[in-house]
Amino acid sequence: MTKKSSPIVGRSRGQAVTEADIELMNAEAEVGYDVTVAKSRGGRPTIGSGPATVVPVRLDPELRAALDARASADHRTASEVIREALRQFLHTA
Template identity: 55%
Template sequence: MGETINGVPVTEKQISEWAAEAEDGFDLEAMKRRGRGRPGRGAEPSQVVALRLTSEELAALDARAAREHKTRSEFIRDALAAYAA
């Protein structure tokens, strides 16, 4: 079984193309403009906080978030902000 990226097999041709690109050099300015990861939420980096929920709690949270047309994260942030106010 060969190497995969996101479950898709990596071919020898891809490896050769990547090696040639690396040998030619990368356009660092273009790479910086591409952006990596999720977009920021402010001037400072956000911190990820792990939280354990039961399947029932998670289902209730997701249902409420869907009713309010929000993502799970948006709903949790809004709820925390309202609680802390």
């Protein structure tokens, strides 16, 4: 994507981006893209019956260490362990 004669102005996904790259991308965007061949990008998978909400929670260092240890032992994420614990505590499916 980069040209040696054009100075690097930034990076995108670890790749150097030059003024020439920006001009090329701008020209492509102005022409337009065929939406029938555009790749569909997946989002986060659903985890329940509807859209999920984020609930920030503060954990003391000991509780966080215990959570991380459990998640590691179960080969799961901390979020999965928290959701399972809440379902069991609240007696929901």
